[in-house]
Amino acid sequence: MAGWVRRLLQKPKQNSSSAGSSLNTKQSRSSSSSSSVTTASSSTSSSAASLGQLSPASQVSISSSGSTRWAKSYDVCICHSNGDFEFVEEMVSYLESQTEGIRCFLQLRDAMPGSAITTELCDAVQNSHCWVLLITPSFLEDPWCRYQMHQALAEAPMANGRTIPVLKGIDRRDYPRELRCLYYIDMTRKENGFRQIKDTILRYLQELCRSTMSRIE
Secondary structure (H helix, E strand, O other), X not given: OHHHHHHHHOOOOOOHHHHHHHHHHHHHHHHHHHHHHHHHHHHHHHXXXXXXXXXXXXXXXXXXXXXXXXXXXXEEEEXXXXXXXXXXXXXXXXXXXXXXXXXXXXXXXXXXXXXXXXXXXXXXXXXXXXXXXXXXXXXXXXXXXXXXXXXXXXXXXXXXXXXXXXXXXXXXXXXXXXXXXXXXXXXXXXXXXXXXXXXXXXXHHHHHHHHHHHHHO
């Protein structure tokens, strides 16, 4: 009787071949799981690489026929003193020779003969996307330059990139108080200064066209 009870209570020993088969199954499942993870990781990396190759959203065409750029006659109005005309001609030549064909308003070249000075200065500001203020000793002494500067600030006081102060031949302390909330371009290195002016104008035009497209969509 006692022997029969002991046999009943004893657990059956696991077959070695069955145990090996179970172990192999577990390893197979683990390998399959690892393979799935690797495949998913590879897929994710491939997707990321694919996204990296997409052209950035910032690349908006500013030269297409439907671009907001053409809503105004000029991309930039150059506000300067007559004493700085030779330097301004060089700047305008650089800007207009770019592949984007930046359209500049140059007062002595583009103003209508016989028109009132105040009318021409105001129209130049209103018909341009950006305004370059070439601040020199002559600019600070010229009341018409200050008039046009105030017109530009009144037109778009908080628009980033529209008013572009450019300092040439003056000390930082002589920088007009009205512009001290804006960063300026230093013309100590002329070539670098011209490039910065170009980049600032194009960046504003890009932002303008992008925001217009977003509103349409």
